[in-house]
Amino acid sequence: MLSAAHRMRRGDEFAEAIRRGRRAGRPALVAHFSVRDVDEPPLVGFVVSRAVGGAVVRNKVRRRLRHLMRSRVHSLPRGSLLVVRANPPAASARNELLAAELDVALERLLRRRGSGS
RNA sequence: CGAGCCGGCCGGACGGCCGCGUCAGGGCGCUUCGCGUCCUGCCGAGGAAGGUCCGGGCUCCACAGGGCAGGGUGGUCGGUAACGCCGACCCGGGGUGACCCGCGGGAAAGUGCCACAGAGAGCAGACCGCCCCUCCUCGGAGGGGUAAGGGUGAAAGGGUGGUGUAAGAGACCACCAGCGCCCACGGCGACGUGGGCGGCUAGGCAAACCCCACCCGGAGCAAGGUCAAGAAGGGGUGUUUCCGUCUGGAAGCACCCCGCGCACGGCGUUCGAGGGCGGCCCGCCCGAGUCGUGCGGGUAGACCGCUUGAGGCCACGAGCAAUCGUGGUCCUAGAUGGAUGGCCGUCGGUCUGUGGAGCAACCCUCCACAGACGCACAAAACCCGGCCUACAGGCCGACUCGUCCG
RNA sequence: GGUCCUGUAGAGCAGCUUGGAGUGCUCGCCACCCUGUCAAGGUGGAGGUCGCGGGUUCAAGUCCCGUCAGGACCG
Secondary structure, three states, rough: OOOOOEOOOOOHHHHHHHHOOEEEEEOOOOEEEEOOOOOOOOOOEEEEEEOOHHHHHHHHHHHHOOOHHHHHHOOOOOOEEEEOOOOOHHHHOOHHHHHHHHHHHHHHHHHHHHHHO
16 A cells, blocks of 8 residues: 555646646556656555446555555656546456556657656 | 245455555654655455435525415325335235336316217217018118117226117116115224215226425535635725714724726616526515627635444343334444555365266266366445345245145 | 436437326438449338336326436536
């Protein structure tokens, strides 16, 4: 479970990551990523729409994603804004699949940034 | 043993590791309050938390009075904070029965509707038929009577038998059904039972308008409050001083109320816009601005409300019951981008397969082994009481019917 | 938290007011005609649990109650 320091809470932070950040899509999830020029811990937010399922399903999807992010936050640079949006397939996906897709998405976002733009 | 019916309850159990949230304690850091961080400990979703169909608590706003709308409920009595909920009973319907179902007031206040078919469908109605009379080319035609029979329809204006008649008819009579009124008895009451009288008979629909009785102010925890932040002021009341002195004016202080700017347009200041008044009107009070559209600007942080309550459990008592009273005992989520996740073990469960046993036999039951499946419906968001809906599987109790045995 | 709308043929709709044989519109579909062929056009035809369950009524797509799904708006 992700600690409180890394939780994205403000609406404008979500808006910045989604509107101005890079995006990497997978069948089960979409990741939005941007970096602010501030010396703060990386923030991670989750978006699970009603299309994914009922309240129980949505809660569980968000908690599983948050758990998977726990071991991956350290790879994000300081000042990062990351929003993970879940798609309907995430509801029935097993954890290994969810983790694999999350890794692919993160790897793409970070590599693209590293190669310079 | 097999069918069934009603009620109550459970909603996997135990444990390990890593995390998350509230609270408590402790350590460390920063500039004190406080905040951040780390450690330890307690606790951490439901029977429906759901749908939002009702009823309340709570909070704010409104509330002289009258009238008209609007919405809801609909047998009686009781229970309750209240209800459209619950209980008991009554009536009607269903079932062999336990029991179940019912928006269950009024159709002789009024209006309206009853398609098609049919002769006729709402102060009834002669198509066929039956009877009488007249005419006649002896096939029939015309006129009249008749609601017993046929036919149509969801529904055709009581039923059976008799008297009667040209044929018939509540025209008359007996019994029955049903209606209205009266009386007696039982019941708090809905109503039931019995008796008498009346006229011979009255269609259905109010989940059509409507009538009757009763109930209902509006908004909702994003209520509401405190602090912070934010553009510039305006008004009222009281009081003091001064001017003035019939009314009044100016300044200071205190308290209270309202309030961002610009542009365009509507209405309005004798004829009264608008507000109090948030359904509308009258009426009363205040009253010179107010309403709409567009553009621009500001805020969108923290804390309180926030969980002890018509509360749960147990015992006794009252009551057929719903429920209530008394005593004891317990305190068990409070998040705010929203806390329950991940990995694993043992047992339980479900499914599949194999073997064995019970049995006349099995697709039934039980036992053992192996494999698969994390395994019903679904998650608090101010709090309660109900209703409705979803739900794998299981437990307990009362009762009914059938079969067999005693 | 509050308020409202929709569900009818493969698709989009009308019909609900004031109940009376599921009636109809546009596109699509099928067959035939037209053409050397296709399209367009013409003729004919098929296609319906009226979201679901219950009730009122002689009779329900229509009225009433419940329920499910989808959608919109306000704070």
